Amino acid sequence: MHTAKTPLVELKNITTQFGSQLVHQNLNLTIERGERLALVGGSGSGKSVLLSEVALLKTPQAGSVTLFGQATAQLSTTKLIQLRKKMGIMFQQGAMFTSLNLLENIMLPLREHQRLPEQFLKELALLKIKLVGLPASAATKLPQELSGGMLKRAAVARALALDPNLLLLDEPTAGLDPASASAFDDLLLELHATLDLTLILVTHDLDSLWRVSNQVAFLGEKQVLCKAPMEELTMHSHPAIKHYFANTRAAGARTRGTGANQG
Protein backbone atom coordinates (compact mmCIF):
# COMPACT_ATOMS: atom_id res chain seq x y z
CA MET A 1 0.00 0.00 0.00
CA HIS A 2 2.73 2.45 0.94
CA THR A 3 5.91 2.35 -1.00
CA ALA A 4 9.06 2.87 0.98
CA LYS A 5 9.41 6.32 -0.49
CA THR A 6 6.26 7.95 0.88
CA PRO A 7 6.83 8.95 4.49
CA LEU A 8 4.21 7.86 7.01
CA VAL A 9 4.04 11.24 8.72
CA GLU A 10 5.06 14.52 7.19
CA LEU A 11 4.83 17.78 9.11
CA LYS A 12 5.52 20.91 7.09
CA ASN A 13 5.91 24.46 8.38
CA ILE A 14 3.87 23.76 11.48
CA THR A 15 3.10 26.81 13.61
CA THR A 16 1.33 26.38 16.92
CA GLN A 17 0.31 29.15 19.22
CA PHE A 18 -1.41 29.31 22.60
CA GLY A 19 -2.58 32.87 23.03
CA SER A 20 0.52 34.97 22.56
CA GLN A 21 2.84 32.08 23.33
CA LEU A 22 4.43 30.61 20.21
CA VAL A 23 5.16 26.89 20.66
CA HIS A 24 6.20 25.81 17.16
CA GLN A 25 7.31 28.06 14.33
CA ASN A 26 7.74 26.61 10.82
CA LEU A 27 8.53 23.22 12.26
CA ASN A 28 9.34 20.40 9.80
CA LEU A 29 9.50 16.71 10.60
CA THR A 30 9.32 13.57 8.47
CA ILE A 31 8.79 10.10 9.86
CA GLU A 32 9.32 7.02 7.71
CA ARG A 33 7.39 3.79 8.03
CA GLY A 34 8.88 1.45 10.61
CA GLU A 35 10.78 4.12 12.47
CA ARG A 36 10.97 4.25 16.23
CA LEU A 37 11.10 7.98 16.72
CA ALA A 38 11.55 9.65 20.08
CA LEU A 39 10.59 13.29 20.57
CA VAL A 40 12.81 14.96 23.14
CA GLY A 41 13.35 18.50 24.33
CA GLY A 42 13.16 20.57 27.44
CA SER A 43 9.92 21.10 29.36
CA GLY A 44 7.52 23.31 27.44
CA SER A 45 9.16 22.68 24.07
CA GLY A 46 5.84 21.42 22.71
CA LYS A 47 6.48 17.68 22.46
CA SER A 48 3.09 16.56 23.68
CA VAL A 49 1.39 19.25 21.59
CA LEU A 50 3.18 17.96 18.51
CA LEU A 51 2.06 14.43 19.35
CA SER A 52 -1.57 15.50 19.61
CA GLU A 53 -1.26 17.29 16.27
CA VAL A 54 -0.04 14.07 14.65
CA ALA A 55 -2.93 12.26 16.34
CA LEU A 56 -5.35 14.78 14.73
CA LEU A 57 -6.58 15.80 18.15
CA LYS A 58 -5.34 19.36 17.72
CA THR A 59 -5.02 21.47 14.59
CA PRO A 60 -1.95 23.68 14.23
CA GLN A 61 -2.47 27.36 13.43
CA ALA A 62 -0.50 27.00 10.21
CA GLY A 63 1.27 24.29 8.26
CA SER A 64 0.27 20.92 6.90
CA VAL A 65 0.05 17.49 8.49
CA THR A 66 0.30 14.62 6.00
CA LEU A 67 -0.48 11.14 7.33
CA PHE A 68 -0.24 7.92 5.32
CA GLY A 69 0.30 10.08 2.25
CA GLN A 70 -2.94 12.03 2.77
CA ALA A 71 -2.96 15.75 3.51
CA THR A 72 -5.29 16.03 6.48
CA ALA A 73 -6.39 19.64 6.07
CA GLN A 74 -8.91 19.02 3.28
CA LEU A 75 -10.15 15.60 4.37
CA SER A 76 -13.80 14.89 5.09
CA THR A 77 -14.90 13.77 8.54
CA THR A 78 -15.29 10.13 7.46
CA LYS A 79 -11.78 10.10 5.99
CA LEU A 80 -10.44 11.63 9.19
CA ILE A 81 -12.13 8.93 11.26
CA GLN A 82 -10.56 6.28 9.02
CA LEU A 83 -7.17 7.88 9.56
CA ARG A 84 -7.68 8.03 13.33
CA LYS A 85 -8.41 4.30 13.33
CA LYS A 86 -4.97 3.70 11.84
CA MET A 87 -3.38 5.39 14.83
CA GLY A 88 -3.30 4.32 18.43
CA ILE A 89 -2.43 6.78 21.16
CA MET A 90 -1.41 6.09 24.71
CA PHE A 91 -2.00 9.06 26.97
CA GLN A 92 0.33 10.01 29.77
CA GLN A 93 -2.12 9.11 32.55
CA GLY A 94 -3.52 6.13 30.67
CA ALA A 95 -6.96 7.76 30.24
CA MET A 96 -8.69 4.40 30.64
CA PHE A 97 -12.46 4.63 31.10
CA THR A 98 -12.82 4.17 34.84
CA SER A 99 -16.37 2.84 34.68
CA LEU A 100 -15.43 -0.06 32.39
CA ASN A 101 -13.19 -2.99 33.18
CA LEU A 102 -10.08 -3.65 31.14
CA LEU A 103 -11.73 -6.05 28.70
CA GLU A 104 -14.62 -3.64 28.07
CA ASN A 105 -12.17 -0.77 27.62
CA ILE A 106 -10.48 -2.63 24.77
CA MET A 107 -13.72 -3.96 23.33
CA LEU A 108 -15.21 -0.47 23.05
CA PRO A 109 -13.41 0.60 19.85
CA LEU A 110 -13.73 -2.91 18.37
CA ARG A 111 -17.44 -3.06 19.03
CA GLU A 112 -18.03 0.34 17.45
CA HIS A 113 -15.84 -0.62 14.49
CA GLN A 114 -17.94 -3.47 13.09
CA ARG A 115 -20.78 -5.73 14.12
CA LEU A 116 -18.93 -8.82 15.27
CA PRO A 117 -20.01 -11.73 17.45
CA GLU A 118 -19.60 -10.98 21.16
CA GLN A 119 -17.40 -14.01 21.85
CA PHE A 120 -15.07 -13.09 18.98
CA LEU A 121 -14.83 -9.51 20.28
CA LYS A 122 -13.89 -10.77 23.71
CA GLU A 123 -11.24 -13.05 22.23
CA LEU A 124 -9.77 -10.16 20.25
CA ALA A 125 -9.66 -7.98 23.37
CA LEU A 126 -8.12 -10.75 25.43
CA LEU A 127 -5.46 -11.29 22.77
CA LYS A 128 -4.47 -7.62 23.11
CA ILE A 129 -4.22 -8.01 26.88
CA LYS A 130 -1.95 -11.03 26.46
CA LEU A 131 0.11 -9.31 23.76
CA VAL A 132 1.07 -6.47 26.11
CA GLY A 133 2.17 -9.01 28.69
CA LEU A 134 -0.72 -8.78 31.14
CA PRO A 135 -2.26 -11.90 32.66
CA ALA A 136 -5.74 -12.88 31.46
CA SER A 137 -7.00 -12.41 35.02
CA ALA A 138 -6.43 -8.64 34.66
CA ALA A 139 -9.24 -8.53 32.07
CA THR A 140 -12.02 -8.21 34.62
CA LYS A 141 -10.28 -5.58 36.74
CA LEU A 142 -11.22 -1.92 36.75
CA PRO A 143 -8.46 0.52 35.73
CA GLN A 144 -8.22 1.93 39.26
CA GLU A 145 -7.47 -1.56 40.57
CA LEU A 146 -4.34 -1.87 38.39
CA SER A 147 -0.84 -0.84 39.42
CA GLY A 148 0.96 1.96 37.57
CA GLY A 149 2.94 -0.38 35.34
CA MET A 150 -0.07 -2.55 34.53
CA LEU A 151 -2.10 0.55 33.73
CA LYS A 152 0.50 1.66 31.16
CA ARG A 153 0.37 -1.75 29.52
CA ALA A 154 -3.41 -1.68 29.58
CA ALA A 155 -3.35 1.71 27.86
CA VAL A 156 -1.14 0.27 25.13
CA ALA A 157 -3.52 -2.67 24.77
CA ARG A 158 -6.41 -0.30 24.14
CA ALA A 159 -4.32 1.74 21.72
CA LEU A 160 -3.60 -1.49 19.82
CA ALA A 161 -7.26 -2.55 19.71
CA LEU A 162 -7.75 -1.74 16.02
CA ASP A 163 -4.24 -2.86 15.01
CA PRO A 164 -2.97 0.62 14.15
CA ASN A 165 0.03 1.18 11.90
CA LEU A 166 1.18 4.10 13.97
CA LEU A 167 1.45 4.02 17.76
CA LEU A 168 1.86 7.30 19.62
CA LEU A 169 3.00 7.21 23.22
CA ASP A 170 3.15 10.14 25.61
CA GLU A 171 5.80 9.51 28.26
CA PRO A 172 5.30 5.74 28.36
CA THR A 173 7.85 5.03 31.09
CA ALA A 174 7.29 8.09 33.29
CA GLY A 175 6.45 7.10 36.84
CA LEU A 176 7.58 3.49 36.48
CA ASP A 177 10.26 1.86 38.57
CA PRO A 178 13.47 1.04 36.64
CA ALA A 179 12.63 -2.64 36.29
CA SER A 180 9.11 -1.96 34.96
CA ALA A 181 10.39 0.79 32.69
CA SER A 182 12.97 -1.54 31.22
CA ALA A 183 10.34 -4.27 30.75
CA PHE A 184 8.12 -1.70 29.06
CA ASP A 185 10.93 -0.77 26.68
CA ASP A 186 11.26 -4.46 25.81
CA LEU A 187 7.54 -4.63 25.18
CA LEU A 188 7.67 -1.70 22.78
CA LEU A 189 10.57 -3.23 20.87
CA GLU A 190 8.82 -6.58 20.71
CA LEU A 191 5.55 -5.06 19.48
CA HIS A 192 7.46 -3.04 16.92
CA ALA A 193 9.22 -6.13 15.64
CA THR A 194 6.15 -8.37 15.42
CA LEU A 195 3.32 -6.04 14.49
CA ASP A 196 4.87 -3.85 11.79
CA LEU A 197 4.38 -0.72 13.88
CA THR A 198 5.78 2.76 13.59
CA LEU A 199 6.39 4.26 17.02
CA ILE A 200 6.47 7.90 18.03
CA LEU A 201 7.18 8.43 21.68
CA VAL A 202 7.58 11.51 23.79
CA THR A 203 10.00 10.67 26.53
CA HIS A 204 12.42 12.06 29.08
CA ASP A 205 13.73 8.63 29.92
CA LEU A 206 17.30 8.46 28.64
CA ASP A 207 17.39 4.67 28.98
CA SER A 208 14.37 4.47 26.67
CA LEU A 209 16.04 6.85 24.24
CA TRP A 210 19.05 4.59 23.91
CA ARG A 211 17.17 1.31 23.82
CA VAL A 212 13.89 1.92 22.05
CA SER A 213 14.41 4.68 19.54
CA ASN A 214 16.33 4.42 16.30
CA GLN A 215 15.72 8.09 15.49
CA VAL A 216 15.52 11.01 17.89
CA ALA A 217 14.01 14.38 17.04
CA PHE A 218 15.20 17.14 19.32
CA LEU A 219 12.72 19.99 19.81
CA GLY A 220 14.06 23.40 20.77
CA GLU A 221 13.76 27.03 19.73
CA LYS A 222 10.26 26.21 18.32
CA GLN A 223 11.83 23.89 15.71
CA VAL A 224 13.13 20.40 15.29
CA LEU A 225 16.79 21.18 15.86
CA CYS A 226 18.05 17.83 14.76
CA LYS A 227 16.71 14.41 13.80
CA ALA A 228 19.31 11.70 14.04
CA PRO A 229 20.11 8.43 15.78
CA MET A 230 21.06 8.83 19.41
CA GLU A 231 24.82 8.33 18.82
CA GLU A 232 24.91 11.25 16.40
CA LEU A 233 22.65 13.45 18.46
CA THR A 234 24.87 13.29 21.53
CA MET A 235 27.80 14.47 19.37
CA HIS A 236 25.78 17.41 18.07
CA SER A 237 27.32 20.83 18.65
CA HIS A 238 24.13 22.82 19.24
CA PRO A 239 24.28 24.32 22.75
CA ALA A 240 20.72 23.31 23.69
CA ILE A 241 21.34 19.69 22.69
CA LYS A 242 24.73 19.67 24.42
CA HIS A 243 23.14 21.02 27.57
CA TYR A 244 20.38 18.40 27.48
CA PHE A 245 22.79 15.48 27.33
CA ALA A 246 25.69 16.97 29.30
CA ASN A 247 25.09 15.42 32.67
CA THR A 248 26.04 12.33 34.53
CA ARG A 249 22.65 10.65 34.18
CA ALA A 250 22.96 10.82 30.41
CA ALA A 251 26.40 9.23 30.48
CA GLY A 252 25.16 6.42 32.71
CA ALA A 253 22.20 5.76 30.46
CA ARG A 254 24.51 5.60 27.47
CA THR A 255 26.70 2.85 28.90
CA ARG A 256 23.63 0.92 30.01
CA GLY A 257 21.88 1.43 26.69
CA THR A 258 24.75 0.46 24.42
CA GLY A 259 25.56 -2.47 26.70
CA ALA A 260 21.99 -3.72 26.40
CA ASN A 261 22.05 -3.32 22.65
CA GLN A 262 25.10 -5.55 22.41
CA GLY A 263 23.67 -8.07 24.82
Add this chain to the structure above:
Amino acid sequence: MQEKRQRPSLLLTDGNYLLYGDWTTAYLKQWLDLQPSLAARPKELQLITKAMDTNGAMAFLHIFGDQPSHWPKGLTATQKQLLDLVLKERETTIPEPARLNWLADIGFRVSQFSGHGAQLLSFIGQLFTALYTLLCNPRQFKFKLFLDVIQRDGLHAVPIIALLAFLLGAVVAWQGGLQLKTYGANVFIVELVALTHLRELGPLITAILVAGRSGSAYAAQLATMNINQEILALRSLGQNPFDWLILPKLLGLVIALPLLTLLADLAGLLGGSLVAHLQLEISPTLFWQRLSKEVSISHFFIGMIKAPVFAIIIVSVGCMQGMLARGGADAVGVRTTRSVVQAIFLVIIIDAIFSVIFSDAGW
Protein backbone atom coordinates in the same frame (compact mmCIF):
# COMPACT_ATOMS: atom_id res chain seq x y z
CA MET B 1 -8.66 -2.80 -8.98
CA GLN B 2 -6.44 -2.63 -5.95
CA GLU B 3 -9.41 -1.97 -3.70
CA LYS B 4 -11.06 -5.11 -5.11
CA ARG B 5 -8.03 -7.21 -4.30
CA GLN B 6 -8.01 -5.96 -0.68
CA ARG B 7 -11.62 -6.94 -0.08
CA PRO B 8 -12.20 -10.56 0.90
CA SER B 9 -13.47 -12.60 -2.04
CA LEU B 10 -13.43 -16.22 -3.17
CA LEU B 11 -12.87 -16.76 -6.88
CA LEU B 12 -12.74 -19.84 -9.07
CA THR B 13 -10.29 -19.53 -11.93
CA ASP B 14 -8.96 -22.40 -14.05
CA GLY B 15 -10.31 -24.93 -11.57
CA ASN B 16 -8.38 -23.35 -8.70
CA TYR B 17 -10.00 -21.61 -5.77
CA LEU B 18 -8.34 -18.31 -5.05
CA LEU B 19 -9.00 -16.44 -1.80
CA TYR B 20 -8.25 -12.78 -2.25
CA GLY B 21 -8.16 -10.11 0.42
CA ASP B 22 -6.29 -8.55 3.30
CA TRP B 23 -6.60 -10.16 6.70
CA THR B 24 -6.89 -6.80 8.46
CA THR B 25 -9.13 -5.11 11.01
CA ALA B 26 -10.95 -3.27 8.24
CA TYR B 27 -12.39 -6.52 6.83
CA LEU B 28 -13.10 -8.57 9.96
CA LYS B 29 -16.82 -8.58 9.35
CA GLN B 30 -16.43 -9.59 5.70
CA TRP B 31 -14.17 -12.50 6.61
CA LEU B 32 -16.56 -13.81 9.24
CA ASP B 33 -19.39 -13.49 6.71
CA LEU B 34 -17.38 -15.61 4.25
CA GLN B 35 -16.95 -18.35 6.84
CA PRO B 36 -19.98 -20.47 5.77
CA SER B 37 -18.83 -20.68 2.17
CA LEU B 38 -15.32 -21.49 3.34
CA ALA B 39 -16.58 -24.19 5.71
CA ALA B 40 -17.65 -26.29 2.71
CA ARG B 41 -14.35 -25.33 1.30
CA PRO B 42 -12.63 -26.81 -1.69
CA LYS B 43 -9.57 -28.95 -1.02
CA GLU B 44 -7.08 -26.77 -2.81
CA LEU B 45 -7.30 -23.18 -1.66
CA GLN B 46 -4.75 -20.56 -2.63
CA LEU B 47 -4.44 -17.40 -0.53
CA ILE B 48 -3.59 -14.17 -2.26
CA THR B 49 -3.07 -11.70 0.52
CA LYS B 50 -0.74 -8.81 1.12
CA ALA B 51 -1.45 -7.75 4.68
CA MET B 52 -2.34 -9.37 7.95
CA ASP B 53 -2.67 -7.91 11.42
CA THR B 54 -3.42 -9.51 14.77
CA ASN B 55 -7.18 -9.02 14.56
CA GLY B 56 -7.12 -10.47 11.05
CA ALA B 57 -5.01 -13.38 12.28
CA MET B 58 -7.67 -14.11 14.88
CA ALA B 59 -10.30 -14.19 12.15
CA PHE B 60 -8.03 -16.51 10.13
CA LEU B 61 -7.67 -18.93 13.04
CA HIS B 62 -11.40 -18.66 13.69
CA ILE B 63 -12.10 -19.80 10.13
CA PHE B 64 -9.33 -22.30 9.41
CA GLY B 65 -8.64 -23.64 12.90
CA ASP B 66 -5.43 -24.04 14.88
CA GLN B 67 -3.83 -26.79 12.77
CA PRO B 68 -1.26 -25.39 10.31
CA SER B 69 -1.86 -28.46 8.09
CA HIS B 70 -5.44 -27.30 7.52
CA TRP B 71 -4.38 -23.80 6.53
CA PRO B 72 -4.54 -22.79 2.88
CA LYS B 73 -1.36 -22.31 0.87
CA GLY B 74 0.20 -18.98 0.07
CA LEU B 75 1.08 -17.58 3.50
CA THR B 76 4.29 -15.62 3.66
CA ALA B 77 6.88 -16.29 6.35
CA THR B 78 6.01 -13.16 8.32
CA GLN B 79 2.32 -14.01 8.18
CA LYS B 80 3.06 -17.48 9.53
CA GLN B 81 5.14 -15.87 12.26
CA LEU B 82 2.26 -13.59 13.20
CA LEU B 83 -0.16 -16.52 13.22
CA ASP B 84 2.17 -18.46 15.50
CA LEU B 85 2.40 -15.49 17.86
CA VAL B 86 -1.37 -15.09 17.99
CA LEU B 87 -1.81 -18.82 18.42
CA LYS B 88 0.57 -18.73 21.38
CA GLU B 89 -1.10 -15.78 23.11
CA ARG B 90 -4.68 -16.61 22.21
CA GLU B 91 -7.10 -17.63 24.93
CA THR B 92 -10.64 -18.70 24.24
CA THR B 93 -11.91 -18.86 27.80
CA ILE B 94 -12.90 -15.38 28.87
CA PRO B 95 -12.36 -14.81 32.58
CA GLU B 96 -15.58 -13.93 34.35
CA PRO B 97 -15.63 -11.55 37.29
CA ALA B 98 -15.68 -13.53 40.51
CA ARG B 99 -19.19 -13.77 41.92
CA LEU B 100 -20.05 -14.46 45.55
CA ASN B 101 -22.62 -17.07 46.55
CA TRP B 102 -25.79 -15.71 48.10
CA LEU B 103 -24.67 -16.15 51.70
CA ALA B 104 -21.33 -14.46 51.15
CA ASP B 105 -23.15 -11.76 49.19
CA ILE B 106 -25.44 -11.01 52.14
CA GLY B 107 -22.42 -10.92 54.43
CA PHE B 108 -20.60 -8.61 52.05
CA ARG B 109 -23.56 -6.24 51.87
CA VAL B 110 -24.02 -6.19 55.64
CA SER B 111 -20.36 -5.47 56.24
CA GLN B 112 -20.48 -2.79 53.53
CA PHE B 113 -23.55 -1.25 55.17
CA SER B 114 -21.99 -1.18 58.62
CA GLY B 115 -18.85 0.22 57.01
CA HIS B 116 -20.93 3.09 55.65
CA GLY B 117 -22.40 3.65 59.11
CA ALA B 118 -18.92 3.81 60.57
CA GLN B 119 -17.83 6.25 57.89
CA LEU B 120 -20.85 8.44 58.63
CA LEU B 121 -20.06 8.49 62.35
CA SER B 122 -16.41 9.17 61.65
CA PHE B 123 -17.35 12.06 59.37
CA ILE B 124 -19.60 13.61 62.00
CA GLY B 125 -16.89 13.12 64.63
CA GLN B 126 -14.28 14.78 62.45
CA LEU B 127 -16.66 17.63 61.69
CA PHE B 128 -17.17 18.33 65.39
CA THR B 129 -13.47 18.04 66.17
CA ALA B 130 -12.72 20.50 63.40
CA LEU B 131 -15.38 22.88 64.71
CA TYR B 132 -13.97 22.61 68.23
CA THR B 133 -10.42 23.26 67.04
CA LEU B 134 -11.69 26.24 65.12
CA LEU B 135 -13.41 27.64 68.24
CA CYS B 136 -10.16 27.31 70.17
CA ASN B 137 -8.20 28.92 67.38
CA PRO B 138 -10.51 31.22 65.37
CA ARG B 139 -7.60 32.68 63.40
CA GLN B 140 -7.44 29.47 61.40
CA PHE B 141 -10.78 30.25 59.81
CA LYS B 142 -10.53 30.62 56.03
CA PHE B 143 -12.44 33.87 55.81
CA LYS B 144 -11.99 34.28 52.06
CA LEU B 145 -13.43 30.87 51.29
CA PHE B 146 -16.31 31.69 53.61
CA LEU B 147 -17.03 34.88 51.65
CA ASP B 148 -16.80 32.87 48.43
CA VAL B 149 -19.55 30.57 49.66
CA ILE B 150 -21.75 33.53 50.66
CA GLN B 151 -21.31 35.00 47.20
CA ARG B 152 -21.63 31.84 45.09
CA ASP B 153 -24.27 29.99 47.06
CA GLY B 154 -26.09 32.98 48.55
CA LEU B 155 -25.89 36.05 46.35
CA HIS B 156 -25.91 34.22 43.03
CA ALA B 157 -28.98 32.22 44.06
CA VAL B 158 -31.03 35.37 44.74
CA PRO B 159 -32.76 35.72 41.33
CA ILE B 160 -33.88 32.12 40.95
CA ILE B 161 -35.09 31.81 44.54
CA ALA B 162 -36.95 35.12 44.44
CA LEU B 163 -38.66 34.18 41.20
CA LEU B 164 -39.70 30.69 42.30
CA ALA B 165 -40.92 31.84 45.73
CA PHE B 166 -42.92 34.63 44.09
CA LEU B 167 -44.60 32.14 41.73
CA LEU B 168 -45.25 29.69 44.56
CA GLY B 169 -46.88 32.41 46.68
CA ALA B 170 -49.03 33.41 43.73
CA VAL B 171 -50.10 29.82 43.03
CA VAL B 172 -51.01 29.15 46.67
CA ALA B 173 -53.03 32.37 46.80
CA TRP B 174 -54.78 31.51 43.55
CA GLN B 175 -55.84 28.02 44.60
CA GLY B 176 -56.77 29.14 48.13
CA GLY B 177 -58.59 32.18 46.82
CA LEU B 178 -60.87 30.06 44.62
CA GLN B 179 -62.08 28.20 47.73
CA LEU B 180 -62.33 31.25 50.00
CA LYS B 181 -64.32 33.17 47.42
CA THR B 182 -67.17 30.63 47.53
CA TYR B 183 -67.58 31.30 51.27
CA GLY B 184 -67.10 35.03 50.88
CA ALA B 185 -64.12 34.77 53.19
CA ASN B 186 -61.87 36.68 50.83
CA VAL B 187 -59.90 38.50 53.46
CA PHE B 188 -58.59 35.29 55.03
CA ILE B 189 -56.31 34.90 52.02
CA VAL B 190 -53.80 36.92 54.02
CA GLU B 191 -53.59 34.35 56.80
CA LEU B 192 -53.59 31.49 54.30
CA VAL B 193 -50.65 32.82 52.29
CA ALA B 194 -48.71 34.08 55.29
CA LEU B 195 -49.00 30.92 57.37
CA THR B 196 -48.21 28.43 54.60
CA HIS B 197 -45.43 30.53 53.22
CA LEU B 198 -43.69 31.78 56.36
CA ARG B 199 -43.92 28.53 58.27
CA GLU B 200 -43.43 25.91 55.57
CA LEU B 201 -43.06 26.78 51.93
CA GLY B 202 -40.49 29.57 52.19
CA PRO B 203 -37.87 27.59 54.12
CA LEU B 204 -38.62 24.37 52.20
CA ILE B 205 -38.37 25.72 48.68
CA THR B 206 -35.19 27.59 49.57
CA ALA B 207 -33.59 24.51 51.10
CA ILE B 208 -34.60 22.28 48.18
CA LEU B 209 -33.25 24.72 45.62
CA VAL B 210 -30.00 25.20 47.49
CA ALA B 211 -29.62 21.43 47.92
CA GLY B 212 -29.94 21.01 44.18
CA ARG B 213 -27.80 23.99 43.31
CA SER B 214 -25.03 24.02 45.93
CA GLY B 215 -25.21 20.64 47.67
CA SER B 216 -24.58 18.86 44.38
CA ALA B 217 -21.68 21.19 43.60
CA TYR B 218 -20.09 20.44 46.98
CA ALA B 219 -20.39 16.70 46.43
CA ALA B 220 -18.96 16.86 42.90
CA GLN B 221 -16.08 19.12 43.94
CA LEU B 222 -15.06 17.01 46.92
CA ALA B 223 -15.50 13.74 45.04
CA THR B 224 -13.24 14.92 42.22
CA MET B 225 -10.66 16.23 44.66
CA ASN B 226 -10.81 12.95 46.52
CA ILE B 227 -10.25 10.87 43.37
CA ASN B 228 -7.38 13.14 42.28
CA GLN B 229 -5.79 12.64 45.70
CA GLU B 230 -6.02 16.39 46.34
CA ILE B 231 -7.51 15.77 49.78
CA LEU B 232 -4.61 13.48 50.64
CA ALA B 233 -2.29 16.23 49.40
CA LEU B 234 -3.91 18.72 51.79
CA ARG B 235 -3.46 16.25 54.64
CA SER B 236 0.18 15.67 53.71
CA LEU B 237 0.80 19.41 53.89
CA GLY B 238 -0.30 19.36 57.50
CA GLN B 239 -3.68 20.91 56.70
CA ASN B 240 -7.00 19.64 57.90
CA PRO B 241 -9.19 19.23 54.80
CA PHE B 242 -12.23 20.06 56.95
CA ASP B 243 -10.80 23.54 57.61
CA TRP B 244 -10.39 24.23 53.90
CA LEU B 245 -13.27 22.43 52.30
CA ILE B 246 -16.08 21.94 54.76
CA LEU B 247 -16.13 24.50 57.58
CA PRO B 248 -16.23 27.55 55.28
CA LYS B 249 -19.13 25.97 53.42
CA LEU B 250 -20.90 25.06 56.64
CA LEU B 251 -20.66 28.49 58.22
CA GLY B 252 -21.23 30.26 54.91
CA LEU B 253 -24.45 28.40 54.20
CA VAL B 254 -25.63 28.71 57.82
CA ILE B 255 -25.52 32.47 57.22
CA ALA B 256 -26.69 32.48 53.61
CA LEU B 257 -29.62 30.09 53.82
CA PRO B 258 -31.61 32.10 56.45
CA LEU B 259 -31.03 35.23 54.36
CA LEU B 260 -32.31 33.45 51.27
CA THR B 261 -35.27 32.18 53.28
CA LEU B 262 -36.10 35.75 54.31
CA LEU B 263 -35.99 36.70 50.65
CA ALA B 264 -38.21 33.76 49.72
CA ASP B 265 -40.71 34.80 52.42
CA LEU B 266 -40.89 38.33 51.08
CA ALA B 267 -41.18 37.24 47.46
CA GLY B 268 -43.89 34.72 48.36
CA LEU B 269 -45.93 37.30 50.20
CA LEU B 270 -45.51 39.68 47.26
CA GLY B 271 -46.82 37.01 44.89
CA GLY B 272 -49.71 36.32 47.25
CA SER B 273 -50.66 39.96 47.56
CA LEU B 274 -50.58 40.42 43.80
CA VAL B 275 -53.01 37.54 43.26
CA ALA B 276 -55.17 38.74 46.15
CA HIS B 277 -55.39 42.09 44.44
CA LEU B 278 -56.21 40.69 41.00
CA GLN B 279 -58.52 37.82 41.99
CA LEU B 280 -60.12 38.83 45.27
CA GLU B 281 -59.92 42.63 45.05
CA ILE B 282 -57.94 42.96 48.24
CA SER B 283 -55.69 45.96 47.86
CA PRO B 284 -52.00 45.61 48.74
CA THR B 285 -52.48 48.16 51.52
CA LEU B 286 -55.22 46.06 53.10
CA PHE B 287 -53.11 42.92 52.60
CA TRP B 288 -50.05 44.25 54.41
CA GLN B 289 -52.15 45.95 57.15
CA ARG B 290 -53.98 42.74 57.93
CA LEU B 291 -50.71 40.84 57.77
CA SER B 292 -49.14 42.95 60.52
CA LYS B 293 -52.30 42.94 62.65
CA GLU B 294 -53.47 39.32 62.41
CA VAL B 295 -50.39 37.24 61.71
CA SER B 296 -48.08 36.80 64.66
CA ILE B 297 -44.39 37.38 64.07
CA SER B 298 -43.71 33.99 65.68
CA HIS B 299 -44.73 32.29 62.42
CA PHE B 300 -41.88 34.05 60.70
CA PHE B 301 -39.40 32.98 63.37
CA ILE B 302 -40.63 29.38 63.28
CA GLY B 303 -39.81 29.32 59.57
CA MET B 304 -36.49 31.04 60.01
CA ILE B 305 -35.30 28.77 62.80
CA LYS B 306 -35.39 25.81 60.41
CA ALA B 307 -33.13 27.45 57.85
CA PRO B 308 -29.78 26.98 59.63
CA VAL B 309 -30.70 23.36 60.38
CA PHE B 310 -31.40 22.78 56.70
CA ALA B 311 -28.10 24.45 55.87
CA ILE B 312 -26.23 22.04 58.15
CA ILE B 313 -27.98 19.08 56.54
CA ILE B 314 -27.22 20.22 52.99
CA VAL B 315 -23.54 20.91 53.64
CA SER B 316 -22.84 17.80 55.67
CA VAL B 317 -24.64 15.44 53.30
CA GLY B 318 -22.97 16.98 50.23
CA CYS B 319 -19.51 17.02 51.76
CA MET B 320 -19.81 13.57 53.23
CA GLN B 321 -20.84 12.05 49.91
CA GLY B 322 -17.90 13.81 48.33
CA MET B 323 -15.43 12.59 50.93
CA LEU B 324 -16.66 8.99 50.55
CA ALA B 325 -16.17 8.89 46.76
CA ARG B 326 -13.79 6.16 45.60
CA GLY B 327 -12.94 5.04 42.11
CA GLY B 328 -13.43 7.04 38.94
CA ALA B 329 -15.70 9.34 36.98
CA ASP B 330 -18.67 7.10 37.73
CA ALA B 331 -18.30 7.64 41.46
CA VAL B 332 -18.54 11.42 41.04
CA GLY B 333 -21.90 11.07 39.31
CA VAL B 334 -23.23 8.55 41.81
CA ARG B 335 -22.15 10.62 44.81
CA THR B 336 -23.59 13.84 43.39
CA THR B 337 -26.95 12.21 42.76
CA ARG B 338 -26.98 10.69 46.21
CA SER B 339 -26.10 13.97 47.87
CA VAL B 340 -29.08 15.75 46.31
CA VAL B 341 -31.56 12.95 46.95
CA GLN B 342 -30.46 12.42 50.55
CA ALA B 343 -30.32 16.14 51.34
CA ILE B 344 -33.85 16.79 50.02
CA PHE B 345 -35.15 13.67 51.76
CA LEU B 346 -33.64 14.70 55.09
CA VAL B 347 -34.82 18.30 54.73
CA ILE B 348 -38.42 17.17 54.28
CA ILE B 349 -38.22 14.66 57.14
CA ILE B 350 -36.73 17.24 59.51
CA ASP B 351 -39.35 19.75 58.41
CA ALA B 352 -42.10 17.29 59.31
CA ILE B 353 -40.53 16.69 62.72
CA PHE B 354 -40.34 20.44 63.31
CA SER B 355 -44.02 20.79 62.41
CA VAL B 356 -45.04 18.14 64.91
CA ILE B 357 -42.91 19.66 67.67
CA PHE B 358 -44.14 23.21 67.06
CA SER B 359 -47.80 22.28 66.90
CA ASP B 360 -47.47 20.18 70.07
CA ALA B 361 -45.89 23.15 71.78
CA GLY B 362 -48.84 25.24 70.62
CA TRP B 363 -46.79 27.73 68.59
